[in-house]
Amino acid sequence: MKDLSGNAPVTSTSSRRGEAGASPRPDDHVIVLFGATGDLAARKLLPGLFHLAAVGLLPDRYRVIGSSRRDISDAEFRERAREAIDRFGTSKPTGETWQAFRQTLSFASASPGDTTALGAAIRRAERDVGGSPRRLFHLAVPPAAFAPTVTMLGAAGLAHGSRVVIEKPFGTDLRSARELNRTVGAVFDESQVFRIDHFxxxxxxxxxxxxxxxxxxxxxxxxxxxxxxxxxxxxxxxxxxxxxxxxxxxxxxxxxxxxxxxxxxxxxxxxxxxxxxxxxxxxxxxxxxxxxxxxxxxxxxxxxxxxxxxxxxxxxxxxxxxxxxxxxxxxxxxxxxxxxxxxxxxxxxxxxxxxxxxxxxxxxxxxxxxxxxxxxxxxxxxxxxxxxxxxxxxxxxxxxxxxxxxxxxxxxxxxxxxFCAANSLEGYERLLLEAMLGDQSLFTQAAAVERLWEISSPLLExxxxxxxxxxxxxxxxxxxxxxxxxxxxxxxxxxxxxx
CATH class of the missing domain: 3.30.360.10 (Dihydrodipicolinate Reductase; domain 2)
Structure with missing residues (x-):
């Protein structure tokens, strides 16, 4: 698989770890971006997903659903995505690649008390993709919203078989990290949890x-x-x-x-x-x-x-x-x-x-x-x-x-x-790919997070x-x-x- 400039293949982290042959591609996916109207989504997530699409590293069939508490139309979300990718992206939103990516985008509002629109959007996306696509939830929301969002996914029956990417900081001290780990662990198995550190x-x-x-x-x-x-x-x-x-x-x-x-x-x-x-x-x-x-x-x-x-x-x-x-x-x-x-x-x-x-x-x-x-x-x-x-x-x-x-x-x-710069992936791009592949190598464990807060306690106190x-x-x-x-x-x- 070559990138758009005709250069050598982009090599994923997983293939570098010993898999032979071409770069692995994820299974078909429905990707849900919580906080999709925020700064992180604009600067990193939407441009990153589009670059992965441009270099042929997204699944054969996928859908991207933006979500936040405020409601906007699919058309408005697609225009926001185009502006963000044009301003911050490596690959520019032009040509057939952009038109194909644009068609995968939709939007559904959600809040802890109302997941009706989001649930319907996910079911519709899964029908469009066909078969049994995987789900990936990315929590690009303020830290205070991590626990309510995870709890909401559990209450809505959306957590089973899904993966969840949680941004930093994961807690603010040992007590809060433990509480957040308990909340996440009540909804997701540790194998489903991807605590992201873009470094x-x-x-x-x-x-x-x-x-x-x-x-x-x-x-x-x-x-x-x-x-x-x-x-x-x-x-x-x-x-x-x-x-x-x-x-x-x-x-x-x-x-x-x-x-x-x-x-x-x-x-x-x-x-x-x-x-x-x-x-x-x-x-x-x-x-x-x-x-x-x-x-x-x-x-x-x-x-x-x-x-x-x-x-x-x-x-x-x-x-x-x-x-x-x-x-x-x-x-x-x-x-x-x-x-x-x-x-x-x-x-x-x-x-x-x-x-x-x-x-x-x-x-x-x-x-x-x-x-x-x-x-x-x-x-x-x-x-x-x-x-x-x-x-x-x-x-x-x-x-x-x-x-x-x-x-x-x-x-x-x-x-x-x-090396050819076109072969490189930015940190968020690589980690999004790894999360879709289910590779947790570059993501942090619950116990490790708690240990770092534990050794920090004398300073924080x-x-x-x-x-x-x-x-x-x-x-x-x-x-x-x-x-x-x-x-x-x-x-x-x-x-x-x-x-």
């Missing part, structure tokens, strides 16, 4: 597995004997973008670190799985989470950018952090004594998604060090997992000249330079005071730099191929 759908995050386990050069040094620190740094230049109602109740730690960065940590730190399937991958990341020590609030910096309290909808005396930096430790043999530093926040100095693994310095310095491109002349592996992604190995080499003087050098792999920082900076100084001493943050001190 795990990124090609460059998955490439961490290939980089580690497919190359004998790196796996032997991926441990405390060789690595002295790890950073997972995801700063953003954006403000809260009008999401005060959500963000002021959530903050940077809940919004990014516990839901995204700790999941990436699981991929970085896991032991080699015996197979790249859901059971083995999730078992190994669960072991990492079990070995995480509870967050020590002495090793946390919470910042709030100046002017945050002036944002519309933010409480005048808000104590919500817009930046969080945390040191975490994994209490196992591979990572004993290695600090992991996680940082994310709004209105910081750059928008980046970078993992840095710093190696121990050689015990004997026989070379004079000149000006280098790496912090303190250190050897580092730098994984930039912002699409399209890159991997850099920083090292020291002799500077040309009469004297023995060292300078920084790097070996660089760039996705954009190495007794957070350190927030500290102000200037928009465009890298967080409160000197606190954020003191947190990582005797090391230093790669950003902004050293660049990467994307700078």
């Amino acid at each position: 795990l759908g990124k090609e460059s995050v998955e490439n961490i597995l290939a980089f580690r386990f497919a190359n004998g050069l790196f796996e032997p040094v991926w441990n405390h004997r060789h690595i002295s620190y790890v950073q997972i740094d995801v700063p953003e230049t954006l403000s809260i973008e009008g999401r005060a109602g959500f963000y002021d109740q959530t903050g940077a730690y809940r919004d990014m670190i516990v839901t995204h960065l700790l999941q990436v940590l699981g991929f970085l730190a896991m032991e080699p799985p015996t197979a790249l399937d859901a059971r083995h991958l999730r078992a190994e990341t669960a072991k990492v989470f079990d070995a995480l020590r509870p967050i020590d609030v002495r090793h946390v910096v919470r910042g709030q950018y100046s002017g945050y309290r002036d944002e519309p909808g933010v409480a005048p005396a808000s104590q919500t952090e817009t930046m969080a930096a945390v040191r975490v430790e994994i209490d196992n043999w591979r990572w004993a004594g290695v600090p992991f530093f996680l940082r994310s926040g709004k209105k910081l100095g750059a928008s980046r998604q970078v993992v840095t693994l710093g190696f121990h310095e050689p015990p004997l310095r026989m070379f004079p060090i000149g000006e280098t491109d790496t912090p303190d002349g250190r050897n580092e592996i730098v994984i930039d997992f912002a699409d399209p992604g890159s991997i850099t190995v920083d090292l020291l080499a002799k500077v040309p000249g009469a004297q023995m003087r060292l300078g920084g050098a790097g070996m660089v792999f760039r996705y954009a330079d190495s 007794n957070p350190p005071p927030i500290q102000p920082y200037a928009p465009g900076s890298w967080g409160p100084q000197p606190s954020v730099d003191q947190l990582i001493m005797p090391f230093r943050w790669r950003l902004p001190h050293a660049g990467s191929p994307r700078d």
Whole structure:
């Protein structure tokens, strides 16, 4: 199967995990998007589904039903979809491909007290598809609506045999995560539940597995004997973008670190799985989470950018952090004594998604060090997992000249330079495909979610005071730099191929 440009086939995650032949296609489906008139549907879900259709990775027969509490016509929903795909999509809504996709779209309102229209729309879509199509529900709704929507599906008799994709954050603390898991578990079996984290759908995050386990050069040094620190740094230049109602109740730690960065940590730190399937991958990341020590609030910096309290909808005396930096430790043999530093926040100095693994310095310095491109002349592996992604190995080499003087050098792999970009799928696109295929490898388990909230409890129950920082900076100084001493943050001190 080729993409529209005639390039080589798009390869799905499942086929890369060992299936031979062409990319697998899902069974026939009826896909229901709750929150279909919202921002996530416009930016990611509708463009993602259309791109999957354009590259031939949707089922042979399918229907897409948009749903929300407000009622709009099928025609209006189709026009909204066209505008969203045109603005945010990789594939543009033109030609026969768009006309075919457009005909699959319909809309039905639903609320916990009234699912009549939705039920009728699903039955009609299933008749149109024919046979016994699968159902996939995607809950692109506010977190407060997760439980009522799941309960509504159960009460309406729509859960049996269906799959459900639930957005983050899955709970706001251990108690709420457990309650939500109980609610979901009363309606759906765990095998039907897909807790989505779009970071795990990124090609460059998955490439961490290939980089580690497919190359004998790196796996032997991926441990405390060789690595002295790890950073997972995801700063953003954006403000809260009008999401005060959500963000002021959530903050940077809940919004990014516990839901995204700790999941990436699981991929970085896991032991080699015996197979790249859901059971083995999730078992190994669960072991990492079990070995995480509870967050020590002495090793946390919470910042709030100046002017945050002036944002519309933010409480005048808000104590919500817009930046969080945390040191975490994994209490196992591979990572004993290695600090992991996680940082994310709004209105910081750059928008980046970078993992840095710093190696121990050689015990004997026989070379004079000149000006280098790496912090303190250190050897580092730098994984930039912002699409399209890159991997850099920083090292020291002799500077040309009469004297023995060292300078920084790097070996660089760039996705954009190495593979056909048309073959790539954006994170949501890959995860939508995996959910239709029933592959839970890149989705989080109930127990893992609860464990991450459990190790977060000391911070959530007794957070350190927030500290102000200037928009465009890298967080409160000197606190954020003191947190990582005797090391230093790669950003902004050293660049990467994307700078």
